[in-house]
Amino acid sequence: MTPAIDRAKKARISYTVHEYRHDPSAESYGREAADKLGVDPARVFKTLVAAAGDGLVVAVVPVMQRLDLKLLARALGVKKAAMADPALAERVTGYVVGGLSPLGQKKRLPTVIDASAEAQQTIFVSAGRRGVDIELSPKDLAALTGATFAPVAG
Template identity: 70%
Template sequence: MTPAIIQAKKAKIAYRVHAYEHDASAGSYGGEAAEKLGVAPERVFKTLVADCSGELVVAVVPVSGRLDLKALARRVGAKKAAMAEVDRVEKTTGYVVGGVSPLGQKKRLKTVIDESARDHETIHVSAGRRGLEIELSPDDLAALTGAVFGPVARQSAS
């Protein structure tokens, strides 16, 4: 049980946990999850933490896309955004990079979920450990994290 799963369980929402054997040589944690679980990459979302003018902000974006830092900054009213330093992310969230979940973080951070999540009945996000995903509705994820939806992802160049 991870803090993410505990939070979902306590909230009594509908969710499913999916585990897979994590390959340490995998280049993309989210891409690996989509492939190993047989789920479309548009339904698997990565949890990224950005430094938005000094404030850490969580962005939940599809693994098939990239975080648009300028759009994230605009969405949270910051002048600029950059990816946060790994040490700061791990210390603040309580999770290791590659296993950061938007749920059950040590310190609740402002969270923005890419609006494309609403195109799906359920999405997959990290359950708090590499090789472990939690499937839940985007609205439940937003409710549990206090998140807002916004256009913060761009499609990756193929």
């Protein structure tokens, strides 16, 4: 169990945990997850941490797309956003890069989920460890993280 899975379990939402053998030499953790789970990459989302305004925020975007920092800043109503230092992201969330989950973080950060997630019945996000994803509805993910939906992928 990870804090992300524990959070979903405590919330009593419908979810499925998917595990696969992680290859440490994989170029993209998200792409690897989609390939190994045999899932349309449009349903697999990566969790990124950015600095925006006076603090850190979480962005959840499809693995085959990039986070558009200008769109993220606009969605948050701030002037500018930049990627957070990976070591800081790990320290604040309690997860390692490649296993960052939007669920069960040490400190709950403002979260924005790319609007494309709303078109999916379920999406896959990291469950807090490389090689483990959790499948859940985008609405449940938003409810559990206090997230908003906005177009932030480019």
